[in-house]
Amino acid sequence: xxxxxxxxxxxxxxxxxxxxxxxxxxxxxxxxxxxxxxxxxxxxxxxxxxxxxxxxxxxxxxxxxxxxxxxxxxxxxxxxxxxxxxxxxxxxxxxxxxxxxxxxxxxxxxxxxxxxxxxxxxxxxxxxxxxxxxxxxxxxxxxxxxxxxxxxxxxxxxxxxxxxxxxxxxxxxxxxxxxxxxxxxxxxxxxxxxxxxxxxxxxxxxxxxxxxxxxxxxxxxxxxxxxxxxxxxxxxxxxxxxxxxxxxxxxxxxxxxxxxxxxxxxxxxxxxxxxxxxxxxxxxxxxxxxxxxxxxxxxxxxxxxxxxxxxxxxxxxxxxxxxxxxxxxxxxxxxxxxxxx
Numbered sequence: 001x002x003x004x005x006x007x008x009x010x011x012x013x014x015x016x017x018x019x020x021x022x023x024x025x026x027x028x029x030x031x032x033x034x035x036x037x038x039x040x041x042x043x044x045x046x047x048x049x050x051x052x053x054x055x056x057x058x059x060x061x062x063x064x065x066x067x068x069x070x071x072x073x074x075x076x077x078x079x080x081x082x083x084x085x086x087x088x089x090x091x092x093x094x095x096x097x098x099x100x101x102x103x104x105x106x107x108x109x110x111x112x113x114x115x116x117x118x119x120x121x122x123x124x125x126x127x128x129x130x131x132x133x134x135x136x137x138x139x140x141x142x143x144x145x146x147x148x149x150x151x152x153x154x155x156x157x158x159x160x161x162x163x164x165x166x167x168x169x170x171x172x173x174x175x176x177x178x179x180x181x182x183x184x185x186x187x188x189x190x191x192x193x194x195x196x197x198x199x200x201x202x203x204x205x206x207x208x209x210x211x212x213x214x215x216x217x218x219x220x221x222x223x224x225x226x227x228x229x230x231x232x233x234x235x236x237x238x239x240x241x242x243x244x245x246x247x248x249x250x251x252x253x254x255x256x257x258x259x260x261x262x263x264x265x266x267x268x269x270x271x272x273x274x275x276x277x278x279x280x281x282x283x284x285x286x287x288x289x290x291x292x293x294x295x296x297x298x299x300x301x302x303x304x305x306x307x308x309x310x311x312x313x314x315x316x317x318x319x320x321x322x323x324x325x326x327x328x329x330x331x332x333x334x335x336x337x338x339x340x341x
Contacts, residue, residue: 112286112289112318112319112322113289113290113293113322116323117296117323117325118289118292118293118296118297118298118323118324118325119292119296119297119298119324119325119326119327119331119332120288120289120292120297120298120299120300120319120324120325120326120327121143121145121297121298121299121300121326121327121328121329121331121332122142122143122144122145122272122300122302122312122326123144123145123147123170123215123244123268123299123300123301123302123329124137124144124145124146124147124301124302124303124304124308125147125172125215125217125246125301125302125303126147126149126172126217126303126304127146127147127148127149127158127172127304128148128149128150128152128153128154128155128158128159128172129149129152129153129154129158130154130158130304131154131157131158131161133158133304134146134158134161134162134165136304136309137304137309138165138167139313140312140313140316141316142316142320142326143168143326143327143328144167144168145168145169145170145328145329145330146158146162146167146168146169146170147169147170147171147172147215147217147301148162148169148170148171148172148208148211149172149174149184149217150171150172150173150174150185150186150203150204150205150207150208151184151185151186151204151207152184152185155207155208156207159208159209159210162210163209163210168212168328168329168330169208169210169211169212170211170212170213170214170215170244170329171204171205171207171208171211171213171214171215172214172215172216172217173188173201173204173214173215173216173217173219173232174186174187174188174204174217174218174219175187175188175189175216175217175218175219175221175222175223176188176189176190176218176219176221176222177218177219177220177221177222177248178220178221178249181218183217183218183219184217186200186203186204186207187218188200188201188219188222188228188232189222190221190222190225190228192228194227194228194230194231195231197228197231197232198231198232198234198235201231201232201235202235205235205239211241212240212241212242212330213241213242213243213244213264213329213330213333214233214236214241214242214243214244215243215244215245215246215301216245216246216248216252216254217246218248219246219248219249219252220248220249220251220252221249223245223248223249223251223252223253223254224249224251224252224253225253226253226256226257229253229254229257229258230257230261233254233257233258233261233263234261236258236261236263237261237262237263241263242258242263242264242265242266242330242333243255243258243263243264243265243266244265244266244267244268244299244329244333245258245265245266245267245268246267246268246301247267247268254267255267259334259336262336263336264330264333264334264335264336265333265334266299266329266332266333266334267299268299268300268301269288269291269298269299269300270284270287270288270291270298270299270300270301271284271300271301271302272284272285272288272300272301272302272303272308272311273302273303273305273307273308276303276305276306276307276308277307278307278310278311281302281305281307281308281311282311282315284300285300285311285312285315285319286315288300289319289322289324292324293324297332299329299332
């Protein structure tokens with residue numbers, strides 16, 4: 001009989017080695033991909049829910065530092081995003097009934113807070129076409145600075161009426177914009193020589209006698225040219241005139257050039273009516289008050305639109321009741337050699 005073989009005992013804890021399991025690997029990869037996809041969908045849903053309304057609740061200010069005072073509303077968006085690099089929308093033919101504006105994307109106007117000691121200057125551009133506009137502005141009962149275009153149909157009559165009222169007048173000097181818009185008669189252009197720019201400025205000043213200063217009408221292209229602005233603003237030297245930079249472009253050199261020439265100067269902080277809707281104008285007016293409260297003073301530019309008159313008539317008394325003071329623009333200019341206001 002052959003000898004019996006003893007069974008071979010395997011060591012405990014060891015498994016029989018196996019080959020590569022393709023099915024198990026595929027199953028693992030598929031399950032991993034499904035898990036990643038599910039997590040991605042959940043993340044997107046959560047982000048959408050949390051982000052809804054972010055554009056309305058997260059507000060920043062680009063032209064002024066944020067107000068960190070406790071109990072005050074969050075800063076509001078700056079109109080630099082609207083005005084800088086974009087023309088004011090002014091035309092050579094003033095339409096007293098402008099087209100309906102696009103719906104405003106702004107949140108409701110922030111609540112008004114007390115502004116004791118805060119000063120506000122309201123500058124109304126594009127005058128010189130209507131005497132009725134002057135009457136409406138006078139009825140507001142606060143100091144207004146009137147910016148008159150030099151060569152419009154009723155420039156002489158409007159200027160004479162304002163001088164009789166003892167109002168503050170600016171020459172609203174037409175300057176070349178970008179994009180091909182027409183700034184109107186007597187416009188200063190980059191193609192003009194320095195002598196031609198100076199002469200055209202002198203002629204415009206003669207057309208608006210009694211002006212205590214100058215601000216630009218349009219001009220995003222010309223105001224970016226420091227050499228041209230030097231020729232223009234040089235005509236203000238020796239005349240005791242100040243320059244208000246309308247800031248129709250972030251590239252404007254007007255304010256800096258004026259200061260370098262030793263002129264009294266200022267720049268606007270707010271455009272009241274980037275679109276002529278009551279909602280937009282009220283929002284910008286409340287923003288104006290916020291900036292004046294934060295920094296002590298602010299200058300706004302508006303236009304003779306029906307909605308602008310409506311908002312100013314209702315909001316000015318409320319602002320006055322809260323302690324805001326309305327002054328002429330000349331009260332808020334930076335004096336030569338002094339620090340910017």
